Amino acid sequence: MPSPAYLLKRVDFIFKDEKDWKEILKNSINRPAHELINELISSELKGRGGAGFPTGLKWKLTAEVDDSIKYVICNADEGEPGTFKDREILSKVPLKVLTSMAVCGHVIGSKEGYIYLRGEYFFLQPELNKSIREFKDYCNEINFDFTIRIFMGSGAYICGEETALFESMEGKRGEPRNKPPFPSTYGYMGKPTVINNVETLAHCYTIFEYGSKRFYDLGVQYSRGSKLFSVSGDTPKPGIYELELGMSLVDFVDEFGDGDTKAVQVGGASGFLVPRKGFRETTIGFQGKLTGISLPTGGSMMLFNSSRSMYNVLDNYLEFFREESCGQCTPCRVGCQQLLNGIKAVKRGEKNALYLNKLMRLTETMQYTAKCGLGQSVANSFSAIVENFREEMIY
Amino acid sequence: MYPVTELIKNLADRHGRERRNLLPILQGVVEQEKYLSEYSMIEIARELDLPASEVYGTATFYSFLEYKKMGKYIIRICKTITCSMKGKNQIIKTIEDMLKINVGETTPDGNFSLLQTNCLGFCHKAPAMLINYEVYTDLTPEKVREILTNYINKKGREE
Ligand SMILES: Cc1cc2nc3c(=O)[nH]c(=O)nc-3n(C[C@H](O)[C@H](O)[C@H](O)COP(=O)(O)O)c2cc1C
Ligand code: SF4
Ligand code: FES
Numbered sequence: 001m002p003s004p005a006y007l008l009k010r011v012d013f014i015f016k017d018e019k020d021w022k023e024i025l026k027n028s029i030n031r032p033a034h035e036l037i038n039e040l041i042s043s044e045l046k047g048r049g050g051a052g053f054p055t056g057l058k059w060k061l062t063a064e065v066d067d068s069i070k071y072v073i074c075n076a077d078e079g080e081p082g083t084f085k086d087r088e089i090l091s092k093v094p095l096k097v098l099t100s101m102a103v104c105g106h107v108i109g110s111k112e113g114y115i116y117l118r119g120e121y122f123f124l125q126p127e128l129n130k131s132i133r134e135f136k137d138y139c140n141e142i143n144f145d146f147t148i149r150i151f152m153g154s155g156a157y158i159c160g161e162e163t164a165l166f167e168s169m170e171g172k173r174g175e176p177r178n179k180p181p182f183p184s185t186y187g188y189m190g191k192p193t194v195i196n197n198v199e200t201l202a203h204c205y206t207i208f209e210y211g212s213k214r215f216y217d218l219g220v221q222y223s224r225g226s227k228l229f230s231v232s233g234d235t236p237k238p239g240i241y242e243l244e245l246g247m248s249l250v251d252f253v254d255e256f257g258d259g260d261t262k263a264v265q266v267g268g269a270s271g272f273l274v275p276r277k278g279f280r281e282t283t284i285g286f287q288g289k290l291t292g293i294s295l296p297t298g299g300s301m302m303l304f305n306s307s308r309s310m311y312n313v314l315d316n317y318l319e320f321f322r323e324e325s326c327g328q329c330t331p332c333r334v335g336c337q338q339l340l341n342g343i344k345a346v347k348r349g350e351k352n353a354l355y356l357n358k359l360m361r362l363t364e365t366m367q368y369t370a371k372c373g374l375g376q377s378v379a380n381s382f383s384a385i386v387e388n389f390r391e392e393m394i395y
Numbered sequence: 396m397y398p399v400t401e402l403i404k405n406l407a408d409r410h411g412r413e414r415r416n417l418l419p420i421l422q423g424v425v426e427q428e429k430y431l432s433e434y435s436m437i438e439i440a441r442e443l444d445l446p447a448s449e450v451y452g453t454a455t456f457y458s459f460l461e462y463k464k465m466g467k468y469i470i471r472i473c474k475t476i477t478c479s480m481k482g483k484n485q486i487i488k489t490i491e492d493m494l495k496i497n498v499g500e501t502t503p504d505g506n507f508s509l510l511q512t513n514c515l516g517f518c519h520k521a522p523a524m525l526i527n528y529e530v531y532t533d534l535t536p537e538k539v540r541e542i543l544t545n546y547i548n549k550k551g552r553e554e
Contacts, residue, residue, distance in 0.1 A: 078516055079513070079514065079516075080514075081475045081476055081477070081513070081514040081518070082476070082477065082514070082518050083514075083516065084516040084517060084518060084519060087516055118516075119422075119457075119459045120512075120515050120516060120525065120530075121516070122528040123528050123529065123530060151418075151419075152418070152419070152422055153457075154418065154421070154422060154457035154458070154459040154460050155457055155458035155459035155460075155512065156456065156457050156458060157513060168418065169415060169418075170415045171413075171414040171415045171416065171417030171418055171453065172414070172417075172453055173452060173453055173456040174456060174457075189415070230518070230519065231519065232477045232518035232519045232521065233476075233477055233480065233518075234480075238518070238519035238520070239519050240519070265476075269475075269476070302476065302477060302518070304480075308480060312479075313476060316474075316475065316476045316479055317476065320475055320476075320513055320514075323513065324513065326456075
């Protein structure tokens, strides 16, 4: 059934005050693990870090592994261009995130949690440590054994990829591992690990506070609940907005565009570029069997108006990928370099326009052969820009 | 300020001497020294009983773990898409003119280094930059001149 015309609905869960955190923590850790898992599963919450894995299932799989040492990790590496909502969560409602980490510890049987905080957010540390101490004091008071520490990153986008993040925490280069094994059996230090995005954990808190139904009632099929959107670029009102999932891109542009929007980048540089002619048929959410064109996003929504050269946009993305590629596998390391050199050569007239087709085939190869999401996703924006703005690439 | 050997020992005492304690130790050295000299890396390797090549390989992976001598204040301008669209080139030009250095260089007095970096997570307030750990947003040439003047004066007062 096609969804009815759908206007943007503001939601206010994430930044709603966290004053009841003690009660929510205490009530939650007195509930049996399977009940909390079922609560998350029936909410249909999916990970907000980009990949959209069902959170309840992630916790369940890790809970089922038999090991005396397990870890809970909050992914606060937030490096995708155009994403800036996790910092806001950690500075405004940190206790929600800490509470959900501890509840996760209770569910899976873990006593140790880490927040992997990107180096760029070093300045958040003092305040966050204060919240962590306040949190720990209360855990001691109620005899609940769970310790949270911050682990600082040092300026590497790829460390947001979960297995690269584990490598980094283990004191190594942030090079993604092969999967499987997945973190639920083999994560940080080779131990079963739940890793969740900051926002995912904040939604867990909402679900523990109000029950799964309140969450499930928001959004659409396959994409339940609300989501924080980081809106930037050519918009009169850049900022962070909590909206229901499943909105149509055309409504989004009506609300946030400057009247001259030429394209929207959904999901950051590694996400999807939608040209104006695609606004109407695109919705924002996870892909499902019946959804039509539905694009997931970690929250990054960047708008471009007609004054922008899409060549410059692509050039900027490719430079980003070339620099941030961990360099471990050839399709991505060499591919990113060649794509950037290639579009420059076409622009300068050293290669003819047909060369762009060759570069498109290279991105396809990368999609299949690169080891992790970074190399695999370069094709997304590359093909959309080259296909829809071919003249801008050449002249 | 500790001599670097002592600093490394203190950091290892504080964080531990396992491989997984390597990053916090590297970060601690960079916080004080602004970069990792070959000497520091060899000392860290000795303290943690690791091959020096492993320490070097790890350190050079991370863009904030500098291994060339840097100025007291490291300026990192965001060059990713939104900051790029919102005028980061003008910001760079303003700083280059003011400090008489190019991107990638350090002022002769060793006070400022100018670098570019990727998305700082302040795209809604672009263009943005970091000076050491301090974030500055919604930059304009005037605003940048004012910020830098404050740093230059601060530096003058400290001496
Ligand atoms: C290149 C790359 C970068 C990523 N960066 C982040 C990030 O900064 N933050 C994040 O939460 N997830 C990031 N992810 C996704 C993580 O690998 C992982 O799926 C996520 O942290 C799981 O949490 P969730 O299920 O709550 O979304 C990245 C993935 C890739 C491939
Ligand atoms: S795809 Fe790129 S970032 Fe991912 S492992 Fe390969 S080289 Fe590293
Ligand atoms: S693009 Fe500069 S802060 Fe995001």
